[in-house]
Amino acid sequence: CAQLQGCADACKCGDKACLIACALKTPSTKALAALKCTSANCPIEEVFDSSLLVAVQGLPDCSTTACPSICQCAESKCSSELAECLADATCAQLQGCADACKCGDKACLIACALKTPSAKALAALKCTSANCPIEEVFDSSLLVAVQGLPDCSTTACPSICQCTESKCSSELAECLADATCAQLQGCADACKCGDKACLIACALKTPSTKALAALKCTSANCPIDDVFDNSMPEGLISVVV
Numbered sequence: 001c002a003q004l005q006g007c008a009d010a011c012k013c014g015d016k017a018c019l020i021a022c023a024l025k026t027p028s029t030k031a032l033a034a035l036k037c038t039s040a041n042c043p044i045e046e047v048f049d050s051s052l053l054v055a056v057q058g059l060p061d062c063s064t065t066a067c068p069s070i071c072q073c074a075e076s077k078c079s080s081e082l083a084e085c086l087a088d089a090t091c092a093q094l095q096g097c098a099d100a101c102k103c104g105d106k107a108c109l110i111a112c113a114l115k116t117p118s119a120k121a122l123a124a125l126k127c128t129s130a131n132c133p134i135e136e137v138f139d140s141s142l143l144v145a146v147q148g149l150p151d152c153s154t155t156a157c158p159s160i161c162q163c164t165e166s167k168c169s170s171e172l173a174e175c176l177a178d179a180t181c182a183q184l185q186g187c188a189d190a191c192k193c194g195d196k197a198c199l200i201a202c203a204l205k206t207p208s209t210k211a212l213a214a215l216k217c218t219s220a221n222c223p224i225d226d227v228f229d230n231s232m233p234e235g236l237i238s239v240v241v
Contacts, residue, residue, distance in 0.1 A: 001030040021083035066103035073132035074124070081124040091118040111173035114165050156193035163222035164214070171214040181208040 011018035062071035074082055085091035094116040101108035113121065128134055152161035164172055175181035184206040191198035203211065218224055 078127035107177040168217035
């Protein structure tokens with residue numbers, strides 16, 4: 001705890017990421033008790049927002065995570081990237097989602113990334129992928145898949161893309177976790193909005209039952225008929241199957 005205090009004293013005033021990095025390097029329940037007392041009795045929110053205590057309290061206990069060895073490696077070798085993530089509310093939410101995934105469940109991790117996309121989370125994943133034995137659990141396509149998550153603002157049909165990410169995240173995650181389906185997704189993202197022939201051509205090149213599940217979900221939950229006529233889902237489904 002004294003070592004953590006020394007690290008914290010070297011941080012600039014208001015540097016939440018630095019304090020979290022210190023907590024990652026030398027986790028201590030006594031330090032957390034001191035922080036709780038300070039937060040309760042001192043004007044800490046004049047410098048930090050209330051999320052500092054929440055973030056430090058939420059630091060992952062690697063012994064309880066699905067992949068303890070990767071968690072410990074990430075805390076050791078990527079403490080600054082992980083601290084930047086935990087200091088950001090959106091990224092911290094993604095971290096909590098990811099910690100609940102089973103070890104090796106790539107689709108679950110991608111689903112988390114779809115729900116709460118974060119550049120800081122991608123930086124932490126890149127660092128972990130570069131420095132930790134992540135490929136013992138995941139193949140190298142995990143980073144590729146997360147990096148390749150669609151930016152709906154750049155797709156031809158942003159509203160449908162956003163709806164799919166929101167309402168069909170599990171089906172889309174299953175697709176992106178599969179190399180064949182992810183390839184089809186990339187092809188489809190390049191089609192013009194409403195270009196049914198282009199989408200069918202993509203489906204012919206890379207048929208995928210996981211893509212069919214994602215399409216069925218999108219068709220059921222999103223305003224796809226605003227762009228395509230009613231025959232679009234059935235037409236494409238007949239090609240995929």
